[in-house]
Amino acid sequence: xxxxxxxxxxxxxxxxxxxxxxxxxxxxxxxxxxxxxxxxxxxxxxxxxxxxxxxxxxxxxxxxxxxxxxxxxxxxxxxxxxxxxxxxxxxxxxxxxxxxxxxxxxxxxxxxxxxxxxxxxxxxxxx
Amino acid sequence: xxxxxxxxxxxxxxxxxxxxxxxxxxxxxxxxxxxxxxxxxxxxxxxxxxxxxxxxxxxxxxxxxxxxxxxxxxxxxxxxxxxxxxxxxxxxxxxxxxxxxxxxxxxxxxxxxxxxxxxxxxxxxxxxxxxxxxxxxxxxx
Numbered sequence: 595x596x597x598x599x600x601x602x603x604x605x606x607x608x609x610x611x612x613x614x615x616x617x618x619x620x621x622x623x624x625x626x627x628x629x630x631x632x633x634x635x636x637x638x639x640x641x642x643x644x645x646x647x648x649x650x651x652x653x654x655x656x657x658x659x660x661x662x663x664x665x666x667x668x669x670x671x672x673x674x675x676x677x678x679x680x681x682x683x684x685x686x687x688x689x690x691x692x693x694x695x696x697x698x699x700x701x702x703x704x705x706x707x708x709x710x711x712x713x714x715x716x717x718x719x720x721x
Numbered sequence: 722x723x724x725x726x727x728x729x730x731x732x733x734x735x736x737x738x739x740x741x742x743x744x745x746x747x748x749x750x751x752x753x754x755x756x757x758x759x760x761x762x763x764x765x766x767x768x769x770x771x772x773x774x775x776x777x778x779x780x781x782x783x784x785x786x787x788x789x790x791x792x793x794x795x796x797x798x799x800x801x802x803x804x805x806x807x808x809x810x811x812x813x814x815x816x817x818x819x820x821x822x823x824x825x826x827x828x829x830x831x832x833x834x835x836x837x838x839x840x841x842x843x844x845x846x847x848x849x850x851x852x853x854x855x856x857x858x859x860x861x862x
Contacts, residue, residue: 621787624734
């Protein structure tokens with residue numbers, strides 16, 4: 595881990611996981627009327643743990659250090675509150691609420707990152 | 722970056738909901754259409770959606786992965802009404818015409834559902850756009 599990565603902490607990976615979660619929720623909302631579609635969501639803890647673990651160790655110069663977050667990490671099927679006739683497990687109000695929360699979470703992570711970066715700028719400028 | 726895909730996903734949903742709105746408009750417009758035989762009578766159309774899955778996407782459609790598309794447009798199987806109207810030029814030899822099986826109530830409900838889903842996806846696009854803009858601003862602080 596180099597110095598800048600250490601300064602930014604867990605937040606870059608967290609941002610990655612949060613944006614994946616938003617993508618999954620967008621898929622759920624898009625498929626709210628698709629027969630037999632099963633809603634999915636990210637288990638944040640598992641996904642973040644995976645994102646941190648799968649980073650490959652760079653032992654040689656020229657090694658690619660960071661591994662991409664794969665699509666399957668921490669993704670699970672949602673258990674619906676009610677069953678529907680067409681086999682669809684998307685509950686639109688649940689998805690809407692989760693999407694709002696995911697957007698707020700994303701902004702929170704962004705704020706943390708912003709603070710870290712502005713801190714680094716201050717250190718560089720020596721103000 | 723996964724956030725790029727959200728525009729494709731929500732866009733595909735907007736497209737699908739618009740197709741649904743179109744079939745509703747067509748059904749409502751043809752609610753009063755009569756036919757000269759049971760086969761010719763207008764039948765309400767329904768769109769059936771399908772998720773765009775990983776295995777089925779062409780490389781060019783990779784942005785729509787996880788989105789939705791219109792799988793089929795099916796006829797409503799409910800029976801058509803038959804009324805006696807001997808004066809109608811379309812009437813068969815017994816003086817019957819065949820009305821469409823469009824149920825206006827169902828169509829209005831369908832229209833509301835489609836427009837709500839459309840709004841939902843517009844909201845998804847708006848939120849995502851704002852977040853992306855904020856992400857761009859991250860180094861400016």
